Amino acid sequence: MGHVADLGRRPEADTAPLLAVQFLEVPGKAERLAVIPESVYRVLEEIVRSRQLERQAKSAADLPSDVQRELQLGMAPVRVIRKWRNLSGAKLARMVGITPSMLSQLELHGKAGSIETYAKLSNILNVPIDLLLAQKDSQR
Known part of the structure; x- marks a missing residue:
């Protein structure tokens, strides 16, 4: 046993x-x-x-100025940070355990993902989760 x-x-x-x-x-x-x-x-x-x-x-102030600027312009945080980290959508989706379609919906439309999904994204992208949820919160 x-x-x-x-x-x-x-x-x-x-x-x-x-x-x-x-x-x-x-x-x-x-x-x-x-x-x-x-x-x-x-x-x-x-x-x-x-x-x-x-x-x-860690705050958004730790991010490069061009990334901060894109976020301030209201661009999708997951997509901005994914590109900054030089990850393809397919690779990030695979790392998180979601479909590329779901990642696209999270990035483009702020579709509500589970907190577990956002936690995984936060860990993989190495940013605070609240940074990723900012877009989601502003769309409520």
């Missing part, structure tokens, strides 16, 4: 493991589940949250 594995050891060979993880096999799934103590999960969750806040702290 499952077994406990040591994930990392301190340099001293005779000390306890840094993190004990139990791996569980799931029938019909290629990936195993990792079970960790709740206290460790909470620490990891806080690290992720803090990194997300750091990313969100």
Whole structure:
């Protein structure tokens, strides 16, 4: 069913493991589940949250002036930033896990995508999510 594995050891060979993880096999799934103590999960969750806040702290001021100008003119943020990142629509759609048609609708028409889709776009394009949602909010 499952077994406990040591994930990392301190340099001293005779000390306890840094993190004990139990791996569980799931029938019909290629990936195993990792079970960790709740206290460790909470620490990891806080690290992720803090990194997300750091990313969100980046503002449009960090963008090149030509990109800022296009955004100020009301051009579609996803498309402007995608082009700045030198990504084709097809490649970005594939990376996000949506169809090129859906990406086009998000870019051209501000079509409402899920928050998960915008979160993926934000991570891949390395910009704060609110920058991508600006067009969507202004069309309400």
